[in-house]
Amino acid sequence: MKHAGTVVLGLVGVALVVGVLGYRTGCDPALHAAADRRDVTAWLKRDFHLSDAQVAAIERLHREYATVCEGHCLAIGAAQRERDELRRAPAAAAAALAAAEQRIRELSTECETSLLRHLERVAAEMPAAEGRRYLELMRARVATFGHAGAPELDLKDPHAEHGH
């Protein structure tokens, strides 16, 4: 047992060195840097193996879609305000409130349809297999709407914090 301490120290050293090496081989510094900068373009380029031309085409599509998205934001925001005013009114008609809620649902569906169409256009700019993977990932994400929020994003006020 005279050497037990040395053996334990040696094993701890081995664990530390190999653990760090395992971590370094498994991590992705470029992806981490992109996540720190919230640089989705770098992430798309890296994860979906895009050429510079494909990135430029996708950025152009996103710029075009920003106007469409802003239109949806404004329409949904207006419908929400209308509904909130009806909720605050002392004698709000249930039918009017239901109609306002229905209007929001319709706008939400329109927004989703429009977003999915845009994502398909983006996928079409990618290499075929990557485009399919991208679309699968995005559709799954869009489908989780209402079940998972976007972390670290303050999106309460669509006009003050609009992402475009």
Add this chain to the structure above:
Amino acid sequence: MKPNEPLIQNLQVWRVSPPPDSRFRGEVWRRIDALRGAGSWAGFVRAHAAGLAAAVVLTAGLSGWIGHTAAQVHVRADRDTLLAGYVASLDARIQTGLDEESP
């Protein structure tokens, strides 16, 4: 003392005459050296080579796996952050807080 008298007589005449062994001295020194070596680090390693090797391999394998798994968790978290931000930048429903209103 009487009952033991034959035994005592036998012991008195008993002589040990081992056959001469030329390796005897060397063998004694080899055993002394082995006992000395068991206390040293090199001797310890030689004596427990298999166990030590197994412990090193096991420790390295386990810690490497833990390190790699931790990195994969980190990568997934980074990717999820980017994906969430990307979808949020395109989805007016998230930007208007509709996702928080949904049941």
